[in-house]
Amino acid sequence: MVKARQCPECDALVMLNKRYCPECHATVNPRAPEDPVVQIKEASAFGTVLLLSLASMALFFSFAFLLPAVLSEPGFILVSAVLFCIGIVLVAGAWAVKIKAKRRIAALMKAMHVMCEYCGSVNDRDRHRCASCGAPLAEPPVNAVLK
Numbered sequence: 784m785v786k787a788r789q790c791p792e793c794d795a796l797v798m799l800n801k802r803y804c805p806e807c808h809a810t811v812n813p814r815a816p817e818d819p820v821v822q823i824k825e826a827s828a829f830g831t832v833l834l835l836s837l838a839s840m841a842l843f844f845s846f847a848f849l850l851p852a853v854l855s856e857p858g859f860i861l862v863s864a865v866l867f868c869i870g871i872v873l874v875a876g877a878w879a880v881k882i883k884a885k886r887r888i889a890a891l892m893k894a895m896h897v898m899c900e901y902c903g904s905v906n907d908r909d910r911h912r913c914a915s916c917g918a919p920l921a922e923p924p925v926n927a928v929l930k
């Protein structure tokens with residue numbers, strides 16, 4: 784009944800269904816499936832950083848074009864305005880990616896946990912009895928998780 788093993792790097796206890804050590808992020812159980820929550824978080828963090836860096840670049844050049852526009856070249860105002868709009872759209876996109884990931888994680892957490900019918904406390908799905916009141920937990924549908 785061993786459900787956890789020690790991390791070879793830092794001796795922290797790592798559950799067998801977790802691939803990485805929560806303390807030092809060393810790979811402890813190479814055959815464990817990638818945590819879907821971590822996957823979503825990483826993908827959304829990557830997307831957000833990419834969009835935000837593109838946005839800051841667009842906004843930076845928007846302001847860089849603003850100065851010569853004010854000083855001598857009125858035509859640059861259009862370039863500056865377009866870059867500014869692109870920057871705003873990219874920021875909005877990064878924000879949307881974040882919100883979407885949050886919703887997916889919330890749905891996933893809901894799917895991975897079971898609510899006790901008797902006391903309403905939330906339990907991990909691999910439990911068979913409620914941790915609070917000991918009532919048996921109904922097996923929830925396993926599918927419809929990662930869609």
Ligand SMILES: [Zn+2]
Nearest residue numbers: 790793804807
């Ligand atoms: Zn470790």
Ligand SMILES: [Zn+2]
Nearest residue numbers: 899902913916
């Ligand atoms: Zn209960």
